[in-house]
Amino acid sequence: MSVPGPVRRDVPSRPVAAGLALAAIVLTVVGGWWHTGSALIAVEFPTPGRPSDPDAVTSAAAWGFALATCYGAGLYLGTAAAGWVWRTPPARAVVRFGMTATVVAVVTHLVENTTLLLSGGAITAESVLAHCLTALAVVKYSALVPAAVVAVTGAAVLVCRCVTHSAAKLGQRAEHVIETVPPRPIEPDDPPLPTDSDTRATRWRQAYTVPDVRPDVVSRRWRQGEHTTGFCLSGGGIRAASVALGALSSLREELLGARYLVSVSGGGFTAGALQQALTGAGSPPPGGTVERDPETVLTDGTAELNHIRRHSSYLADTPGEVLAALGRVARGLVLSLTVLFGPALVLGVAAGWLYQRVPLTSLSSDPISYPTPRLGAAVAVVVLALCAFLFGLVSRDEHTRRGIVSRLATDFATLAWIVAGVAVVVPSLAWASSWLLSRTDLAVDVGASVGAVVLTYLSAVSAMAWRHRARLRRRFGFLRRRADSAPTAAVPDGLLQRLLVILTTGVLALLWLLLLGAAVMTEGRADALWTAAATLVLVVVLGGLFDVTSLSLHPFYRERLARAFAVRVVRRHSDGQVVAVPYDPSESTTLSAYGVVAEGVRFPEVVFAAAANLKGEHRTPPGLGAVSFTMSAKWTGGPDVGWVRTDDLERVVGSRIRRDLTVQGAVALSGAAFASAMGRLSRWFQVLLAVSGARLGAWLPNPGFVRQAREAARRGDWAYPWLPRTRRLPYLVREVFGSHPHHDRLLHISDGAHYDNLGLVELFRRRCTRIYCIDASNDHPPSARTLAEALELARQELGVRVELHEPWCVDPGSARSALPGHPLADRMATSPVVVGTVHYPPESGLDEGVTGELIVARGVLWPDLPYTLQSYAVHHPEFPNDSTGDQWFGHGEFAAYTELGAQLGAAVRARTAPQPPATGPRLRPDGATAPPSPADRN
Numbered sequence: 001m002s003v004p005g006p007v008r009r010d011v012p013s014r015p016v017a018a019g020l021a022l023a024a025i026v027l028t029v030v031g032g033w034w035h036t037g038s039a040l041i042a043v044e045f046p047t048p049g050r051p052s053d054p055d056a057v058t059s060a061a062a063w064g065f066a067l068a069t070c071y072g073a074g075l076y077l078g079t080a081a082a083g084w085v086w087r088t089p090p091a092r093a094v095v096r097f098g099m100t101a102t103v104v105a106v107v108t109h110l111v112e113n114t115t116l117l118l119s120g121g122a123i124t125a126e127s128v129l130a131h132c133l134t135a136l137a138v139v140k141y142s143a144l145v146p147a148a149v150v151a152v153t154g155a156a157v158l159v160c161r162c163v164t165h166s167a168a169k170l171g172q173r174a175e176h177v178i179e180t181v182p183p184r185p186i187e188p189d190d191p192p193l194p195t196d197s198d199t200r201a202t203r204w205r206q207a208y209t210v211p212d213v214r215p216d217v218v219s220r221r222w223r224q225g226e227h228t229t230g231f232c233l234s235g236g237g238i239r240a241a242s243v244a245l246g247a248l249s250s251l252r253e254e255l256l257g258a259r260y261l262v263s264v265s266g267g268g269f270t271a272g273a274l275q276q277a278l279t280g281a282g283s284p285p286p287g288g289t290v291e292r293d294p295e296t297v298l299t300d301g302t303a304e305l306n307h308i309r310r311h312s313s314y315l316a317d318t319p320g321e322v323l324a325a326l327g328r329v330a331r332g333l334v335l336s337l338t339v340l341f342g343p344a345l346v347l348g349v350a351a352g353w354l355y356q357r358v359p360l361t362s363l364s365s366d367p368i369s370y371p372t373p374r375l376g377a378a379v380a381v382v383v384l385a386l387c388a389f390l391f392g393l394v395s396r397d398e399h400t401r402r403g404i405v406s407r408l409a410t411d412f413a414t415l416a417w418i419v420a421g422v423a424v425v426v427p428s429l430a431w432a433s434s435w436l437l438s439r440t441d442l443a444v445d446v447g448a449s450v451g452a453v454v455l456t457y458l459s460a461v462s463a464m465a466w467r468h469r470a471r472l473r474r475r476f477g478f479l480r481r482r483a484d485s486a487p488t489a490a491v492p493d494g495l496l497q498r499l500l501v502i503l504t505t506g507v508l509a510l511l512w513l514l515l516l517g518a519a520v521m522t523e524g525r526a527d528a529l530w531t532a533a534a535t536l537v538l539v540v541v542l543g544g545l546f547d548v549t550s551l552s553l554h555p556f557y558r559e560r561l562a563r564a565f566a567v568r569v570v571r572r573h574s575d576g577q578v579v580a581v582p583y584d585p586s587e588s589t590t591l592s593a594y595g596v597v598a599e600g601v602r603f604p605e606v607v608f609a610a611a612a613n614l615k616g617e618h619r620t621p622p623g624l625g626a627v628s629f630t631m632s633a634k635w636t637g638g639p640d641v642g643w644v645r646t647d648d649l650e651r652v653v654g655s656r657i658r659r660d661l662t663v664q665g666a667v668a669l670s671g672a673a674f675a676s677a678m679g680r681l682s683r684w685f686q687v688l689l690a691v692s693g694a695r696l697g698a699w700l701p702n703p704g705f706v707r708q709a710r711e712a713a714r715r716g717d718w719a720y721p722w723l724p725r726t727r728r729l730p731y732l733v734r735e736v737f738g739s740h741p742h743h744d745r746l747l748h749i750s751d752g753a754h755y756d757n758l759g760l761v762e763l764f765r766r767r768c769t770r771i772y773c774i775d776a777s778n779d780h781p782p783s784a785r786t787l788a789e790a791l792e793l794a795r796q797e798l799g800v801r802v803e804l805h806e807p808w809c810v811d812p813g814s815a816r817s818a819l820p821g822h823p824l825a826d827r828m829a830t831s832p833v834v835v836g837t838v839h840y841p842p843e844s845g846l847d848e849g850v851t852g853e854l855i856v857a858r859g860v861l862w863p864d865l866p867y868t869l870q871s872y873a874v875h876h877p878e879f880p881n882d883s884t885g886d887q888w889f890g891h892g893e894f895a896a897y898t899e900l901g902a903q904l905g906a907a908v909r910a911r912t913a914p915q916p917p918a919t920g921p922r923l924r925p926d927g928a929t930a931p932p933s934p935a936d937r938n
Contacts, residue, residue: 011084011719018162021155024077028151031071032144040064043116044137045359045374046130054120061116064109071144072106075151082154084719085161088743093407098150100411105143112136134376139384141358142419158719165718173713173722176652180707181211181635183642183742204799204843209639210765215845218767222850230260230768231604232759233267234777234786235752237671238312238889239882240266241565242897243776243859243904245308248274249299250905251772256294258604260766262630262759264752265671267774268608270298272667273565275606276589277304279663280598285581288570294603297569300902304567307580311564312889315557328556335542335551336691339729340736342539344512348519349532351426356523361427363523371431377423384416426520433517505687543729547656549698551732554660557696558668559585566664589663592647595633607632608666609752609759612641613697613740621796626754629747630762631666639765641747642703653701654725660698672696672750690735697750699727705745721745753777760790760854764800767844769852772908774901776859778881781812784834787856799841802854810834810858819863823874829860832904833911855912857904865903872896 011017040060079098086095112133119129184206208215218228231254233244244267248255255261263271278292298305316322355363361371391409522528542551549555566583583589597603612629614620619640620627628638637643650661659665672695689695701723712720723745731746733739740748752759763771777786784807794800808814815828822828838852859880861873872892873879880900882893889897 011717014162014718017081017084017158017719020077021081021158021162024074024081024151024155027070027074028078028148028155029074031067031074032148034067035071035144040112040116041137041358043130044112044133046134057116058120061113064113064116068106068109068113072102072109075102075105075144075147078151078155079147080154081158082150085154085157085721087720088741090741094150095154096407097411097414098147098154100408101143101147101415102151104415105140105147108136108140108143112140131376131379134374135379135383136376138360138374138377138380138419138423139415141360142380142422143415145354145422146418161719161721165722167718170713170716170718173652173710176648176710176713178648178652178706178710179645180648180703180710181209181637181643182707183704184209184639204797204841205845207639207797208765208767208844209643211635211643213766215767218769219847219850222769223847227770227853228766228768229254229258229604229770229772230262230763230766231255231258231772232763232774233261233263233271234759234773234775235265235267235671235757236776236778237266238269238314238894239778239859239880239897240774240776241269242312242889242894243880243901244270244774245298245305246898246901246903247774247857247905247908248901250902251908252295252299254772254909255604256602258772260607260763260768261604262607262609262762263670264609264757264759266776267759268667268670268752269561269565271606271608272561272663273304273308273567274298274603275595275597275663276566276583277569278597278601278603279589279594280601281589281593281596282583282587285568285570287574288572288579288581291569291571291578292598292601293569294597294601302569303578303580304569307567307582308564309891309894312891312894314560314564316560325556328553332551332553333691335546336732339539339543339732340691341512341515342535344516345519346532346536346539348516349522349524349528351516352430352520352522353524353529355427355520360423363427363430363521371427373424373427377419380419381416381423384412384419388413388416426517429513429517430520431517433514434521436514437518505691508691539729543732545726545728547726548729548732548735549660549727550656552695552698554668554672554696554698557672558660558664561668561671562664565667583664588659590650590658591631591636591661591663591666592633592650594663595646595666605632605634607759607762608670609756609762610666610670610672610749611752611755612638613748613750613754614640614742615738615740619742624755626750628755628762628765629749629752631661631669636661636700637703641742642707644701644703644706649701649703649706652706653723656726657700657723660700665698668696669698669700669749670752672698687736687738690732695735697748699731699746700749702743702745702747705743709745756790756793757786758790760787761794761797764794764798764838764840767840767846769838769850771838771852771854773854773856774904775856776880776897776901778883779858780881783811784856784858787858799843801839801841802836803839804834804836804854807834807836810856810860812860815863824861824870827861827873829858829862831907831911832858832860832862833907834858835911855908857908859897859900859904862907864907866899869896869899869903 012020040057043057043060076099079095079102082098083092083095086092115129115133115136221228231248231251233248234240236243244263248270261271261274274297277297278294280292284290296302298308316325352363355361360377361373363371388409391405391412395405395409519528519532562583562585566589567580568583569578570581571578595606608631610629610631611626613626615625627640629641630636630638631646633646635643636646636649646661650658653661660669706723709720709722713722727746731748735748756762757777758773758775760771760773773787775784775787779785779787791800791802791804794802809830810832812827812829813825814830816825818830819825819828834856836854836856838854840846840850840852842848861870861880865873876892876896879896882897
């Protein structure tokens, strides 16, 4: 761990900081109240035909210098306070803009006062001087709004830090033993690491960073004729879980000799079930003894496999459970819409109150009379835009300080947009709302709102249900189509669904804007202010106290998965019978304890592969949007976000976040297919799922931030933020807008398929020299798209090159010529197994010449399958490609896919069975004589 740096010298002591922050709030509030009652407003926005009183104007202008000093000091102190507590690059940019807005507001106010004093206060409404004063006033008030927001918010946060980050708390945090590995730098301003003299293929070397993985040990074992073996189980929901159950039963000997078991999404259901059945953590159930036999657990005929078989429709198996699931979606929708639409009402009423006191643009309640912007407002926009343009030109001059000038160009451009919004956009929106409401009655307004909620609900359910429409067509004849006979009947995509999702998100956005505009038209009435206050309290309670992840479908999904796959094998004392005992819902299966098998049990290390969503900062290639994030008993994180020791992380987080740092939480997050951030997938779906609450992802601590926060505590930096105890409203807003910065305190974690649906990259990252890949990823002909994408990702990320031998033999239809007249000829592959050679680059740290072996078993049909499976495939044209959205497996589907997995495992064993040795001794890879030993034991 790096040595902590010195304490920031610009941050004062707690008492001084608290005093300055309180002074900032008081001065800003007093200055704002004083300003709204000033006689200057009548001169800044004159009414034709109503002359001003010169004496009153000059008096107000003279007092205006004191006024500018008052609120200017408050804004400066508040913005400085924000700079002490906001440390991320975007937050620092906001602080810089707040300071620029403060300077602009004060300067325009001083220029305005000086002009009024020099003119003697004699200003006519239509004079050029009046328009100039209006332009100055528009710029001043438009700059005051963001400056006040930054200053008051920053000061309030600083006061909270003074209270909550006491010396005792800081000492406790500094004493925490948190073992971390920092993320590798990508951008120039990323935190520094120890000097690295080798610049060749730096990205590849950094991407191999995995704690406790030693390439020298892998190389030495390879030279001794021993493999570092890994298994990876692909994503695909209950379909992939069923295939994995069968395959691992057939390949049990190989599995028990492996070093790693990496699972993605549905593969994690099976890996989690194995892990929870073999762990030594937890109290044994009363009246029985837990049996942990890795050779027989979850194999055919066992009680625990029968338990999963009886719960294969794990989401909802009865009409009551279906209604309960739909009810959870409805609850999440209502709560999410409340916390998202509440701010529109509050902001609108506040804006109406400000417009009523400072008439930047006259708000007309007449739906026919459009609010014409003032000429001064147009002048202000033009001047600010011109300043931004000139600053932009100057910033290109190599003799100027480009950083400062470039930021000024950005700040003035932002101010120009704010002025346009305040003077034109918001009044126009208010007028449009008034015009629309004047043409409808109350019943229509209420009906439209209710209809929007219902439409959102139906769209969210549709987005989830569409992916198993093939199953619905089988159940309901009136939905059947000719396409049902084709193997693409379960393809989870469709124009109708996309149009419905786009329509719904568009309607919601329109309603939000209309609500904002209608609230502006209240113009600060007392009843509107009371309504806004009550709404603000409701939003603060829901968004500030409740955990936004708890309001989503993630807890429901986690509990349902645990009900089906979290069991122990128990031999009862009373009669000696073996039964499967489900985990108690209150038992917390912490990763550091339950992610380890019992002592003496031979089983690989289980790694749950998820994805950390990073968007908007060019940290990922276009279209990817996610990086590796794995969860295991030892370490949590990834090379791009850093690593943290799992047990250390569990000690420093709050109870609500700790619920997701469990085996059951890792299984659910690794399979969070429906999330507000889904890597490569459509942005429209992500917005809808975030708004509706039908999201399965969750926010977890950022390992890189955990490291920086502890170092800040060690150096006594009390103003530095700490991990939040709960995930509040701002994280829901980030999901809606797709904001996922890499330096935030929490990262949005979702399905590992959003990065790599096979888990292959994680095994390559761990330098495995023999890899068994169980691919049930629902690829459709003519090629193994998921496998190809994983291999290409490995080449780009790690420099790994894989040479596949006869890859086309696993494609459906490759056995067509050998099966004339067979009803499945067009769907049959020659073989389900493809083998390849893995070539690692020097950046992997492995010795030269070390290669690996890749064995991929694809979930396809092939001629050697038993008659029962071929018959099932004839009558079920979507088999073995049932949609991942179909998580309601019945007896037939579960039996077919587990048997398919068992046959895949047998095919792998047959393909990789050692041939009878030729004459002479067995040779090691380096050519030396080697004693006989298992090739895949650890």
